Amino acid sequence: MKIAVIGGTGLIGSQVVRNLNAAGHEAVPHSKSTGVDIIGGQGLDEAVAGADAVVNLTNSPTFDEASLAFFQTSMDNLLAAAQKGGVGHFVILSIVGADQVPELDYYRAKVLQEKILMAGPIPYSIVRATQFMDFMDAVLSWTADADTVRLPATPIQPIASKDVADAVAEVAVGAPLNGIRNIAGPEVFPLDELGRMTMSHKGDTRTVVTDPTAGMFAVVKGDVLTDKNARLAPTRYADWLS
Secondary structure, three states: OOEEEEOOOOHHHHHHHHHHOOOOOOOEEHHHHHHOOHHHHHEEEEEEEEOOOEEEOOOOOOOOOOHHHHHHHHHHHHHHHHHHHHOEEEHHHHHOOOOHOOOHHHHHHHHHHHHHHOOOOOOEEEEEEOOOOHHHHHHHHHEOOOOOOEOOEEEEEEEOHHHHHHHHHHHHHOOOOEEEEEEEEEOOOOOOHHHEEEEEEHHOOOOOEEEOOOOHHHHHEEEEOOOOOOEEEOOOOHHHHH
């Protein structure tokens, strides 16, 4: 298959491209660095023309309200180009529980992206993943000072980016789901406990303080960012850390 991977040079995209090419497909990475601008539209028609599938792994440069406009414009442009180019399958990566956290602008933006795809003209698949293990350092940095890191006890089901890329590549070469597939890591942790594990492994001696008001995940209610019925990935967090 010929597959255009938009955002194909990023954390997930580069691994998806590698997986698909290793399996004998022709996966081509596209991004701003390759001359493709999904907001302005430059290079889009050429990037997707003749592709059997388009995998859109681009991300908004901000997580605030501006992310809504980013996904609206980028999806409108990509779907128009894909329809013109005869693409038969359009795949995006989203977030488990995104529709359950309307308090977060970025999650509302991802739900908007899903809705635009569902209402569009092309058979589609949505892969929703739980929180990436790879982002734990960033999460710790949001509420850290010299002595402490404050984290809520929000339940998190971390998944390795490699396992996300494997799942996206598998969906991309299959028949369109015309629906959503949830994927998740094999274990659920309170976020504060995950922070303690991570810092202990790194030899970071700061104290993790459980604070239900700290950071982005403080607004999450209950266990909506987890899914025990998702397809479970193999990589455990302790193994990923080591």
